[in-house]
Amino acid sequence: MKQLNKPTDNLGGLIKIWLVPPDAVSSLTGGTLTLHSTDEVHEIYCSSGSISFTEPMEHARAGILYKPQIKGFIPKDSPEVEEAINAMAGRKYLGVFLDGNEQYKVCGTVAIPLRVQFDLDTGADTPDRNGHSILLSGAQRNKSVFIAKPF
Structure with a gap:
């Protein structure tokens, strides 16, 4: 008999996210992500409670597809944030x-990486959030995989 037992603990949400260019990856096997360089890896700060990961499964003609999405909110529009976003946009x-x-x-693969999108919203009034929403999304044949601490 196969069982999924009750976990001893279970905390939701994400703590940190990183965007890793495919050309920085040496290998991704056996639960280990090996990078030959971290120079172009972006660690993204997002407001607490704003970052999440979903991975819906879809039945397509070609078989099962997984559609991972990492979402978050980068607070405060600034020249530094704009420069970083411009460097990441379109990659x-x-x-x-x-x-x-x-x-x-890790979600996405070297052969099929995910798209990144940024949307700026300053809000309409002082108490509104000012910053960029980030969405990393795509489609892949396999579920995202657990890896050992990569950095």
Whole structure:
């Protein structure tokens, strides 16, 4: 008999996210992500409670597809944030994240990385949030994989 037992703990949400360019990856095998360089890896700060990961499964003609999405909110529009976003816009990445259970996962592959999108919203009034929403998304044949601490 196969069982999924009740976990001893389970914390939601994400703690950190990183965008890893495919050309920085040496290998991704056996639960280990090996990078030959971290120079172009972007660690993204997002407001507490704004970052999440979903991975819906879809039945397609070609078989099962998984559609991972990492979402978050980068607070405060500034010249530094704009410069970083301009450097990342239009490129594709693997998404690495640390979840609330202190587990690392990677979504996307070197062959099929994910797209990144940024949307700025200053809000309409002083108490509104000012900053960029980030979305890293795509489609892949396999679920995202757990990895050992990559950095």
